[in-house]
Amino acid sequence: MTGLRELQRQRVHEAISTAAITLFLEHGFDEVSVAQVAAAAGVSKPTLFKYFATKEDLVLHRIADHLGESARVVRERAPGERPVEALRRHFLDGLARHDPITGLNDDPEVVAYHRMVFFEAPSLLGRLHQHMARDEEALAGALAETADELTARLLAGQVVATQRVLARRNWQLLADGRPMAEVEVEAVRAAEQGFGMLTA
Numbered sequence: 770m771t772g773l774r775e776l777q778r779q780r781v782h783e784a785i786s787t788a789a790i791t792l793f794l795e796h797g798f799d800e801v802s803v804a805q806v807a808a809a810a811g812v813s814k815p816t817l818f819k820y821f822a823t824k825e826d827l828v829l830h831r832i833a834d835h836l837g838e839s840a841r842v843v844r845e846r847a848p849g850e851r852p853v854e855a856l857r858r859h860f861l862d863g864l865a866r867h868d869p870i871t872g873l874n875d876d877p878e879v880v881a882y883h884r885m886v887f888f889e890a891p892s893l894l895g896r897l898h899q900h901m902a903r904d905e906e907a908l909a910g911a912l913a914e915t916a917d918e919l920t921a922r923l924l925a926g927q928v929v930a931t932q933r934v935l936a937r938r939n940w941q942l943l944a945d946g947r948p949m950a951e952v953e954v955e956a957v958r959a960a961e962q963g964f965g966m967l968t969a
Contacts, residue, residue: 782820785810789827794881798828798890825896828886832897835870836904839928840911852912856928857964860935864956872939873956875949883940905929924967931963 788810792801803824807817821827839856846855863871869879886893905925912921938959942952 781810781812781816785812785817785820786827786830790831790878790882793828793885794878798885798893803827823896825893828882828893829896829900831882832870832886833900836900837907839904839932840907843908843911844914851968852915853924853928853964853967857960857968860932860960860964861957864939864953864960870936871956872936872941873943873949873953875943875952880940880944883937884944887937887940901929901933927967931967935960935963 785806789801789806792806792809803817804814806827807814810817821830826833839859842855842859843852846852860871864873867874869876869882872883874880886897905928908928909918909922909925912924916924935956939952939956942955943949
């Protein structure tokens, strides 16, 4: 059961994040200061930094929430299920849910969020690559439980790259104005192709 203190912490965390992303999408990431975010969220600047280590993390925590997810999928897969098959199934489930992490979500704010991260603020992309490196390391650790270290590291790198390419492709198709239903069909086909290559 979540205590009152933890609930309050979650509320403040969400309030800061919401204020930050609203301001960044409206004015641009580089045009908004941390002080402005803190004021909009109704907290002090020191309090903000207790929740978010960097300005970039105000944006990327929504992606960072998925850190370690691939490693968990591998470790919690069904008996007899191969790691790549478990990861494929998980990604396809994300597409079916239109999980923003897969890029297959046409909510205008989600589309604008991806544009900001990938094209409008180089510091965000740099920080994202740090998160992805940590995710790759965690996945390699999970894969190493059933494979040699080199195989685990090579496969982890390929999985993370495949997920990134697929998600960015989905976002780009939606950003180009393609209908969601049409993009979803292509996204599933592309995921099958990508994970099929990993299996091979």
